[in-house]
Amino acid sequence: MTVRGTTLSIRARIADLIEDDTPEEVAFTERLIVSFLDRAPVLLADLTAAIGTADLDAAVHWAHTLKGASANLGVDTLASLCAEAERLAEEARSDLLAAQPALLESALAEAGTAFAEVLGDLRSGRPTG
């Protein structure tokens, strides 16, 4: 998925979460995005470390956790890559798993760019969808 595609999936999810368009919803969504942007790099670092040390159980756990947090905000690219990493770790495919951290870093960077735009819109009152 491209940056454009990531932005679209994120915006669709955010628009869904502020369906009633109340100030409380907007404030909640902002908090949720900021929380994700704080937490996702930490989760990715944990996943990368687990892959690096061939701790497959830990890799499954961190991939699953990052997948859930990503999907929750519509970061479909990152969620799909996490699902792939989770599957590879479950199947003990360490050879293929080694390539995942770089792909995940790139997807998370894309998501960061998309969220910056969305946060700007939310704070300026522009429509996000």
Add this chain to the structure above:
Amino acid sequence: MSDELPTELWRRAPAFAGEAPSILLVDDEPTVLQTLSHQLGGNYRVVTAPDGLTALDALDRHGPFAAIVSDMRMPGMDGIELLEQVRLRHPEISRVLHTAQADLSSAISAINEGQVFRFLCKPCPTRELRGTVRDAVEHHRLVTAEREILDKTLRTSLQALFGCLELASPQAFARAGRIRDLVGELCRELGLSNVWEIEVAAMASQLGAVTLPPSVLQKLDRGLPLPDDEQKMIDAMPGITARLLGDVPMLEDVVEIVRGLQPADGGEPHAPVRPSGPMVPVAIDVLRAAIEFEAFASRDVAAENAVAVLEERGGYDAEVLAALRRARGVTAPQETVRPFRVGELEVGMRIAEDVVAVNGPVLIGRGLLVTEMLLERLTNYKHIVQIVEPIWAAVPGTSVSAPPAVPVPRSAVAA
């Protein structure tokens, strides 16, 4: 279990919190819990739990819940196992699985083991989530309403049945009431649950009294010794109840309790004819002790002596006898027994001696509380037959006992 307590995250409609249905959300990902709470918090009281064990704890401590929405994959107990536990412990709660794993094996397990109401795929659009939870809450409401109707049907049917006993044999009805009251006290002393079943069994155990000749009923009521042929009639009473109630749904344990009173050949207690609830054996002990104690009390044997005889006979659970001592060892609220004309009786008094017609039959058994309905009956009797007056009634002191009533089944029906 996580150290984290289940928390009530979202309460955007505090004015309606008292009436809003409660929803339990379970997910190990905190942002998912926050999002779900945000999506549902406007319409429901939302409680969240980060894992299965905490969720089960929340069901007991923060319920009642209308629905549970659970993640599939969590550390420790997974979503299917959790929903299966919920089904076993709280079958009326609607169960929704919220999962990113839409594979066939998960679906099969969720349906077969958790018997889920709906699946939701992650991330779930707000409208779909709210619609599904609304349906789940409605499903819960229907299940609960059906159960309440069944409970009410059972309760009122039993009232009608025991009302027939009262019409056919006021003496037996009053005796049944005295036994039931004692059983209720013993159950409270013993901390037993499902008390309504034991109390219903106490009343039902006397239904067979309608088959007794008046002379035998009189002896039974007064706790007098009976010759063998008359004792056989008494021994047959539980069997009569079992035949009357044997096919009534939800009274299976009641029937087993009554059946347990029937001595089999050789004097040993009757063996259950089918698997019964765990409380049945102790309920049989409680009821047997109450019936025996009532026989002594009818002969004006002192409570201490009656319990001592039961101990000497053996065959009674020691805890039941201890409860009997506690229940009857405490001084009852002071009552003064005085003679009254029918027109002088007042609601709240207790009939101290059987009310009889001049030609002999017992019209109202002793021990019954005077209610407006009972006063009306007495007035009617007075116009039709001559009542022996005065009527001896106990005037309560400061504390008045609750009026006798048919025990209420609280959760007679499993959803």
